[in-house]
Amino acid sequence: MAAVYQALHRRASSLLCRLHSTYVRKMRYLNKLKEDDSLCGQARTSGTFYLFHNLSPFLQKAEKKYLVPQLSAAEMQRILEKFPAAEQWMEKSVLIGCSDEHIPHFALDLGALEKSVIESELQGSFTDLRKALFVVDGKDSPLLASAQSLLRWHDSHQYCSKTGQPTQKNPAGSKRVCQASGITYYPQVSPVVITLVSDGSRCLLARQPSFPPGMFTALSGFCDVGENVEEAVRREVAEEVGLEVESLRYSASQHWPFPSSSLMLGCHALVGAQQAEISMDSLELEEARWFGLEEIVEGLKREPRSSKQDDGSFLPWFPPRQAIAHQLICEWVRQQ
Template identity: 55%
Template sequence: MVVTTMQLLLRSPLKPIRLLASRDCSSYVSRMRYLMRLKEDDDACRVALQSGTLMLFHKLAPLLRPTARGIYQLHKLQASDVKGILGKLGENEQLLNTSVLIGCSDSDVPQFSLDVGSLEQAAVEEMCGGVFIDLRKAFFLLKGPEAPLVAKGQALLRWHQTHAYCSATGQPTERNQAGSQRVCLQNGATYYPQMAPVVIVLVSDGRRCLLARQSTFPRGMYSALAGFCDMGETTEETLRREVAEEVGLEVESLQYSGSQHWPFPQSSFMVACHATVSPDRAEVNLNGAELEDARWFTLEEIEEALKRKTPPRSKKGEPTEFWVPPSYAIANKLILEWANHTKSHK
């Protein structure tokens, strides 16, 4: 019988997670109220854009700036700087109004993202002193909160690029200034950015954890099992079905771990869980449809893989050893949690 997430949480001896320190609550609430006003008031959002910071993208690739220490940072510009760049490259400064609101800094500075794919890439890079890098590669280069920030920016830009028309009438849709919605000009239907729910689960038999790989993965990389939720399914039902379909195992219990927005292949909402199966029924049986391989890994193998901060490579540049997703991926968090838990109970 599958134990539900709520049952496990009610049984858990862990204390509730404290999301914010009390002294930060008032500033957080005011910041969220400010963002809500910018989404609802087009004029206020236009004013905020003039004093806010912008992250530039070129055909959905974010602009990064190399530092003297050899690392990369997200390149943030002021609206006046972007206007100057647009003017020098012969682009109407009205392009600035296609920016989308993605958040607000701790110092209450609104943050926007803008795609300048209509401009010559090299020219923008030279003027900004940065380089546009594919998001998958950028994730390896960015630190701290910058990776999820750039992922959100790209996701919103992509959504607007693919939802310019109403699915019911075929007529153009019009966005609000913040980019938080689009409205059909003919029937008034309102569309909001969406994410596809995905369950990602690390399966354990008590001593080992199960990792798998698809043929599209980089060579040598194994990750937790994952699958999209079918219409009407709960998290528990999706998890149990995916494990049964992909590796032929029946889940006995599960526990919620966390969640993450994931921009690939477009926008997914990853719900991360741990699951256990009986060690007497732990023989993997691949269905051959999605996975190239799946196998059990010991604690020692996992600990060795977690030490590798970058994929191990051969002289030809190809990964040669077993490795796991990088730290920005929630799969890495699941694997690390399992390793720490298993080690503490040895």
């Protein structure tokens, strides 16, 4: 029996090593593409492309599912030949990843071209990213989010902040350089704390006026310069609902493309049950209140379209499973 166990252990260890080395090779290949302009240019001829139009990703509907097609370089050329300066459009693409087999993935925004021609040719539609993230397969959501963030960054950083001169994108899209000043610009993310506050038996959720009717979520806010995560959580909770955090713990993080490439740092925060009276900042929030376990469980089951009642009011519902707020709420439920 011991010999069998050792053999299984060696086999599992060997598999783990192979998986690890696959990941390492993949990351090193991506880094080479970012650093070697010639290699990246060659990779475009064998890569796959995700299309956007004014930052909206291209989707195709197959029965009840929404698919994110990956177009080959040849398919891209066929589409772009219908428009002038086709070769220049390929150079606008940005590298967003690669497969385990080292097939590079690029994203390309064709916002200056006629949308209806592309949609008709490819039999699909460009869809607002806020909708797309929640209807496509879970593995595609992060890729679309990072692709849109990178495309948005390039669109808004075409000029040097020091000289006012145009900046140039490298083939991978991992940086922009101002030739006049020599300054190199890199894509940026903004750290945001998102916090599920609890008093031990209840959790606190809130909504802003811009939210869809009935949707509640965890408190969130940008980190100020000089703050660490703990300080940002305590400040945001104090500012938005007037409560003082006694303790907190980090849960997980998630890249989020809104409003402009955010790194969401998910936390759980505990406040004293005897000091749990909410004093809401009405400039930030429309409503903030405590939810008990039963109401949270029911809200997790509820779909947005089924939350409207006969009298026109809406029952509470929460962000879908792709959002880190959903993960925080589910973690709280499991802890009760």
